[in-house]
Amino acid sequence: MMLPGLHAASAMVLAIAMFYGFINGRLRVEIVSLLTIGAIALLLYVLPMPGEDKYAGLELAFEGFGHYALVTICSLMILGRGLVVTGALDPAARSLARIWRYNKSLGLLFTLVVCLFMSMLINDTPVLVLMIPILAQMAMRGGMPASKTLIPVNAAILIGGMSTTIGTSTNLLVVSIAQDLGMRSLTVFHFTPIVLSAMILALPYLWLVMPKLLPDNTRTVSVESRRFLAKLRMAQESPVRGKTIEEVRGIAADDVTAWLPPGNRGHVGRRLLVEGTYDGLRETARKMSASLAPTWLVERINADSGRTGKDLMVAEMIVAPDSRLIGLTPSTAGFEGIAMLGIHHARQPLRDTRQHSPDATMMEGDVLLMMGMPEELRQFAQNEGLLQIEGSEEIARSGKALLAVAIMAGAVGLASLGLVPIAISALSGAILMFATGCVRFERVGRALSAQVIVLVAASIAIGKFILVSGAAAWLGGLLSSGLQYLPPAGVLAAIMVFVTMLTNFASNTAAAAVGTPIAFNIAQQLDMPAEPLVLAVLFGCNLCYATPVAYQTNMMILTEGDYTFADYLRSGIPLVLIMVAALSTSLVFWYGI
Incomplete structure (x- = not known):
């Protein structure tokens, strides 16, 4: 069998080099892909295909981006x-x-x-x-x-x-x-x-x-995932209103604990106190047709998000030593433009006398679970002396x-x-x-995915080069x-x-x-x-x-x-x-x- 021509041999060498680059792993996939495209373009510019001018190679090398x-x-x-x-x-x-x-x-x-x-x-x-x-x-x-x-x-x-x-x-x-x-x-x-x-x-x-x-x-x-104390606000049509706390506990998510607010005995009314992971709290609120923040506030934040076109995010924020919020309760803190969904009480070095309740006063080291638009959350953390933890979740x-x-x-x-x-x-x-x-x-x-885009473009280019x-x-x-x-x-x-x-x-x-x-x-x-x-x-x-x-x-x-x-x-x-x-x-x- 005859040996391959110069361009055919070059195409196979480039394909092998691209495979080796992917296997070796020293260079990122997108870098290997871009180098492959550049090599094809340069080769066909210096050594055009028979019957083609030097610019035809550029079209072949880069046509994958418009494919x-x-x-x-x-x-x-x-x-x-x-x-x-x-x-x-x-x-x-x-x-x-x-x-x-x-x-x-x-x-x-x-x-x-x-x-x-x-x-x-x-x-x-x-x-x-x-x-x-x-x-x-x-x-x-x-x-x-x-x-x-x-x-x-x-x-x-x-x-x-x-x-x-x-x-x-x-x-x-x-x-x-x-x-x-x-x-x-x-x-x-x-x-x-x-x-x-x-x-x-x-x-x-x-x-x-x-x-x-x-x-x-x-x-x-x-x-273990961080557990938050929260307050559920029941909608009028909530299926748990009027039920006993034992019945409600059977409906809540597996990792969520529920109890009645102080002074509320017997059956569930408009409020319910709960503790659990954010995922568990969210799932419990869905099952019970409830909200983790005041309904009017959630509706206003959703309306602002729809009007501005900005996504809503949920972020965890740590109360710093110089925060204005220390000693205040969530109801007296005066949050504006954002909503608190829950709070994780930090362990205090001395005996903690706070109630095990989302309405207790906030202390240094507590973690707040806040919802709002990204800019509002950033501004809130800056103004109130909070440290926002990396890894905000999009709603x-x-x-x-x-x-x-x-x-x-x-x-x-x-x-x-x-x-x-x-x-x-x-x-x-x-x-x-x-x-x-x-x-x-x-x-x-x-x-x-930028990686996928350049990888596909390079693959189209090398495939076309191997063919022609x-x-x-x-x-x-x-x-x-x-x-x-x-x-x-x-x-x-x-x-x-x-x-x-x-x-x-x-x-x-x-x-x-x-x-x-x-x-x-x-x-x-x-x-x-x-x-x-x-x-x-x-x-x-x-x-x-x-x-x-x-x-x-x-x-x-x-x-x-x-x-x-x-x-x-x-x-x-x-x-x-x-x-x-x-x-x-x-x-x-x-x-x-």
């Missing part, structure tokens, strides 16, 4: 962000928690299935972000250790994301590159049945086997949850029916998220010479394993960019239809279970589960083998090859 695939990926990130910040996913989280309390094994199975189907339409990362605190909380309440559930749940999310064209940015990238090469357009659920058939074989492994392969890394000393705009769900459903539905391309429907959905206030335009940076330089044809010929003796299922499995190895030790987007044009050339060499081979590349890019560096969600659970590299290998390699066998067989059956 419709990148626009689609960014739009889907914004749609996913809208579901998160409006709290649209919270009901699913509450349902999971109830099932876990009923039965651990059933809870894990239900969680795996729910995560799998959620990640078909929502980006993998928001789904995992939602699940991590739920699984950690279930572990603290006597459920399965988080180290035995996080990897299986993450794998289920990755399998679900693999099953639709919009499930992950990698899927969109593969489909977009394939369409640029001449393959027909695929609908959102085009290959979902293929993945679901493989999932039927993988699910028992995820549910029953994988947790047993993982260690119990439950820490002997768990970090979900729950009033827009149904609207966010409707926008997401409309964007996905239009593309699924083939009425408009996903690029148009996703962009339209993102615009509606901004127009309706589900996502603040000035906060769009929280939805978009002749590297794809040369590699395709090399691989097809070895694959021509295999049956179709073996060809598909070999391609899948090749791409899977690249994915688990480098980047799935880079593996997609390299693998897709190679798959097209192999199809031509072996006289096979290109579509199943392209799907083999797509599936291989998603089989990133075997190393922590394979995908960003793998890294997210590394610390949470206290995992080692060996934990991923031990539990992930069997799953990769199951999926490769099941997917390659399903592709042969589905396409009749």
Whole structure:
């Protein structure tokens, strides 16, 4: 076989260098991506392709930033962000928690299935972000250790994301590159049945086997969340008004203690004193149709937020020694523009004579749980001598949850029916998220990932360079010479394993960019239809279970589960083998090859 030409060899060297940069980890992913783009631009400027001028290389190197695939990926990130910040996913989280309390094994199975189907339409990362605190909380309440559930749940999310064209940015990238090469357009659920058939074989492994392969890394000393004293103001229609305190305690969240205010005997009226974590207090207030701050104040703050377009935040603030608030009670402090949701009493060096009540006087070291707009919270802390603790939490705009769900459903539905391309429907959905206030335009940076943007742009550039330089044809010929003796299922499995190895030790987007044009050339060499081979590349890019560096969600659970590299290998390699066998067989059956 002839040696590759100069440009083809250069394309392969650049691809290998990019993979090495990702594996090495000394440079950030976005730096490696930008260096790759710059190297392509410089090379083709100095040594233009035959028949091209020196500026054509610049267009090839930078066209990824304007590619419709990148626009689609960014739009889907914004749609996913809208579901998160409006709290649209919270009901699913509450349902999971109830099932876990009923039965651990059933809870894990239900969680795996729910995560799998959620990640078909929502980006993998928001789904995992939602699940991590739920699984950690279930572990603290006597459920399965988080180290035995996080990897299986993450794998289920990755399998679900693999099953639709919009499930992950990698899927969109593969489909977009394939369409640029001449393959027909695929609908959102085009290959979902293929993945679901493989999932039927993988699910028992995820549910029953994988947790047993993982260690119990439950820490002997768990970090307790700060508990706050608070006062619930019951709405007129509250279901607990008139009930006994014993009945109300059965309704409150598990970690919340409730008692009646002084002088109030017998049944619950307009007020109820409670103590618990912020999450527990918030959940209790939701169940009881109550508010943690005066209703009129909350309504005014919400109105100010809606008028100015600023998000509401919840922040913890420590009372400093020189604070004006020392010796005052929350009712006499005269808070304006912000609301106090609860207070954590600091332990005093001498005997603390204060009542165990949210109405007690404030002392040095107390922690206040405050709600308001960011600027108002900062100004309040500065004026009152408070130290704001890092890690403020954004309040979900729950009033827009149904609207966010409707926008997401409309964007996905239009593309699924083939009425408009996903690029148009996703962009339209993102615009509606901004127009309706589900996502603040000035906060769009929280939805978009700069790392993903430059990684996708670099992947498109290297994929295009590999194609036009002749590297794809040369590699395709090399691989097809070895694959021509295999049956179709073996060809598909070999391609899948090749791409899977690249994915688990480098980047799935880079593996997609390299693998897709190679798959097209192999199809031509072996006289096979290109579509199943392209799907083999797509599936291989998603089989990133075997190393922590394979995908960003793998890294997210590394610390949470206290995992080692060996934990991923031990539990992930069997799953990769199951999926490769099941997917390659399903592709042969589905396409009749």
